[in-house]
Each structure stands twice: as structure tokens, then as C-alpha cells.
Amino acid sequence: MARNLQIMVVDDEEAICVALSAWLTKEGYSVETAGSGAEALAKMERQPSDLYLVDYKMPGMDGLQLMAEIKARQPDAPIIMITAHGSIQSAVAAMKRGAIDYLCKPFDPEELSLLMERVAAAHTLQQAETAPDGQWDTAAAPPAWGGIVGQSEALRIVLEEIEEVAPTPAPVLITGETGTGKDLLAMAIHMRSEQAAGPFVAINCGAQSETLLESELFGHEKGAFTGAIKARRGRLEMADGGTLFLDEIGEISSKMQVALLRVLEEKKFCRLGGNQPIETRFRLISATHRDLRQLLREEQFREDFFYRINVLTIHIPPLRERLADVPVLADFFLRKYAAETGKPVEGLTPRAMEILMGYAWPGNVRELRNVIERVVVIARGRMIGAEELSFLQPPGDTCIPETATLKEMERRHLQNALENSDWNISRAAKLLDIDRVTLSRKMKRLNLKRP
Numbered sequence: 001m002a003r004n005l006q007i008m009v010v011d012d013e014e015a016i017c018v019a020l021s022a023w024l025t026k027e028g029y030s031v032e033t034a035g036s037g038a039e040a041l042a043k044m045e046r047q048p049s050d051l052y053l054v055d056y057k058m059p060g061m062d063g064l065q066l067m068a069e070i071k072a073r074q075p076d077a078p079i080i081m082i083t084a085h086g087s088i089q090s091a092v093a094a095m096k097r098g099a100i101d102y103l104c105k106p107f108d109p110e111e112l113s114l115l116m117e118r119v120a121a122a123h124t125l126q127q128a129e130t131a132p133d134g135q136w137d138t139a140a141a142p143p144a145w146g147g148i149v150g151q152s153e154a155l156r157i158v159l160e161e162i163e164e165v166a167p168t169p170a171p172v173l174i175t176g177e178t179g180t181g182k183d184l185l186a187m188a189i190h191m192r193s194e195q196a197a198g199p200f201v202a203i204n205c206g207a208q209s210e211t212l213l214e215s216e217l218f219g220h221e222k223g224a225f226t227g228a229i230k231a232r233r234g235r236l237e238m239a240d241g242g243t244l245f246l247d248e249i250g251e252i253s254s255k256m257q258v259a260l261l262r263v264l265e266e267k268k269f270c271r272l273g274g275n276q277p278i279e280t281r282f283r284l285i286s287a288t289h290r291d292l293r294q295l296l297r298e299e300q301f302r303e304d305f306f307y308r309i310n311v312l313t314i315h316i317p318p319l320r321e322r323l324a325d326v327p328v329l330a331d332f333f334l335r336k337y338a339a340e341t342g343k344p345v346e347g348l349t350p351r352a353m354e355i356l357m358g359y360a361w362p363g364n365v366r367e368l369r370n371v372i373e374r375v376v377v378i379a380r381g382r383m384i385g386a387e388e389l390s391f392l393q394p395p396g397d398t399c400i401p402e403t404a405t406l407k408e409m410e411r412r413h414l415q416n417a418l419e420n421s422d423w424n425i426s427r428a429a430k431l432l433d434i435d436r437v438t439l440s441r442k443m444k445r446l447n448l449k450r451p
């Protein structure tokens, strides 16, 4: 995935520059390297970066001196100091002089990944906030919201609710159909919360088996189970001082609900295979596309856990109930994919837009994004016409009647994807942009079987 962040890595050890550059490039960032402070400043004159990763100990100009030089030229530039393992003093010195964080050598890829995501999110938000005009053009519109595009009244209300709940420490439950943007909303809450400077740690509870989820959340000690060759921190630990986002919370087992409830109440836990309590304090945000009250009635969800995670609720309506967002989202994705693919596509014809507005979007914004990506890739001219969107109007019996229930629509939609993939679950899941486990679960629930 291409990310909108230019990073400069400054280190006199070439191996570190090469390794960091390769890793960050793989993660989708644009990277430039410099072997000394002087080289970094020269490169910066030509092309300033959005983020600087600077080694503390370098011959000639050291990390702190370089940081002062960068700040003199680019006062708002975020700088992360690279320090040797265990060198807490240098990390503290760097933070005191304005570094936003520090990284210890050798690098923990997971930590690096989280740190970069946090910086990238802050950067997107800052860019949106300083953009001359956002998508919101009414006087009552909220300030720009990093990455959240829309102009409907329904979305405006949701964003207002976010402004209200974000600064409080209370757990938030975000509900809404799949693909409505719950992840983006969770991130927006984090960015406006007291923990904004801390980590935002997300985990999809529905995408993995219970054992894996448990070890991802709690971490484990060395030898806790076969294959645990070294100790590993879990997400509960990583989220300390920040936000823990539990996506697809409706999918977790009763046993896991009990375990998490205990952590939420005691604010401490033990890694798997360990007996040393570890303290952790985080803001909890959960999300689900399921009706948790229904799950409560069916006794598939615990009441105590439900009330614990559901102190504040934010509901994001499906796209078909906020059609005013469709044109701006379509335009946003069209520009994005045109820029990424280098295609000279400029817009949609009025008839094409009518088709988008008339479609039910069972997969919500994610589906709209995928549709636009697809039509940009196949586009021949500068405008996308109705014929390029004809696949949104399935012929004959696959046509979904206007009175269809959501469940029927979901079933038809999944069936279409499965038929288009010869009932290959991996391919269909990719087409639908969900994971295999979720698709298999949905198939079971909707009683969808290969004919």
C-alpha cells in the first residue's frame, strides 16, 4: 500500500540505512537515506521530508546537533531518534530536545510498524487540517477529519459525536455494517483523545482462531507453548498509554470475554505461560457489525462484558442511508486511484453517477472503493461512463428486489462473489475484501453452500 509519507533515515552505519530503507519501502513509505548529518541537510535543502529517523551517535555532527539543524530549517518536522539498546539517557535527552519518540537498536519490527503508523496517521490528520478546503463546505461543517470523506448530515452527526466522546476516558463501541468506516472512526477518536500521543493498537478479533487471538492479545513467555521460542509482548501491553481497538468484538468467545473483562477491571494481566502481573492502561474502543443486543438475547454474548465495553455507542449508518456521501467518496477514490495508476481519468458521467446513487452498496464504502478502483484500472477515456458500471446492475435473476432484507442482500452479494470465483473461498474473500475466516463464517450463517 502506498503511504503518503516521505521519510529520511540518517545513520552512519550503512547496514542500518539499508535495512530500515528496505523495510519502510516494503511498508509503502517513500524513503531517502543519508550517511551523515551534512548529507542529510544537503538532501533536505533539495527536498524536505515529512519525518526524520536520526541516529544518536554519529561521527561529526551527532544526532542532537542534527536535530537542532533540522528544527531550525523545518520547525514542525517530527524527528525520531535511533539509540543503542539500553541507552535510556540518550533517548531521554533526545525527547527533551523535541524528538517525538525514539527507537532502540536492534529494531523490533512490530514496534517500528506501530510507531510509523502513528506518525503517518498524525501526518494525515495534520495535512487534512491545514488543507485549504476540505470536503465539508457548509459553515457548520466540522474541521477536516484525516482521511474521512463525506458530506452527509448523517456523517456530520457521527463526527460531532466523536468530538464529544473522544476526550473522555470511557470505552466506546462503534456499530455499523461492514465497510462503513468503523476503523477510520476509531482512529479519529484516538487522534482526538487524551492518548493521541500514545500508540493506537488494533486487532481484528474475528480474523483468527481463539488460541492465536489469545496469544496476540496477552503475549507469551518463552516456552509457553510449542513454538514459543522467545517471549513476545501482546497487544494489551503494546496499547499501554494509548488506545486498544478491538475490531469485530462480536466474534470473541465467552471465555475470551471473561479474560478481557478481568483485564479491563484489574488493569493488569499475565502473559501466557507467565505469572508476573503486567500493568496496562489504555482507552478501549470496540467495533462490530453485529447486533450485540441480539447476541445477548441468544446468550452468545455476556451481559457483564457488553456493559463494560458499551459505555458510549457510536453508530455509523450504512452508505445507502447517506447517499450524499457517494459522489464525494467516488470522486475521492477516483482521484486516488487515477494518481496511483497514472491513468488520466478525471470523473464520472452524470449517468454513471446515477448508477452509483441507485445501487444499494451492501459492502458500503469498501465496496464503493473497490468498484472505483476496478473501473479506473479498466478505464479507456477520461470519463467513466455508465457502461463501465454495468456490472453493478446484475442481469436477470441475480437482480436484488428493492424490498429485499439486508440478510437477503448480503446472501446474494456473497453468492455472486463466490460464483464469480468458482466457489474458491480465498478468491471470493479477496474479491469481497474480507478474510477467509469471516467469509466461511458468513457462509455458514447464511447457509450458503457450493451447489
Ligand SMILES: Nc1ncnc2c1ncn2[C@@H]1O[C@H](COP(=O)(O)OP(=O)(O)OP(=O)(O)O)[C@@H](O)[C@H]1O
Pocket (backbone or CB within 6 Å): 147, 148, 149, 150, 176, 177, 178, 179, 180, 181, 182, 183, 184, 185, 247, 288, 289, 329, 365, 366, 369
Ligand atoms: N468516510 C470515509 N472516507 C474515506 N474512506 C472511507 C470512509 N469510510 C470508509 N472508508 C474506507 O473504506 C474501507 C473500509 O473502511 P473500514 O475498514 O474502516 O470499515 P469497517 O466498518 O471497519 O469494516 P469491517 O467491519 O469490515 O472491519 C477503508 O479503505 C476505508 O479507508
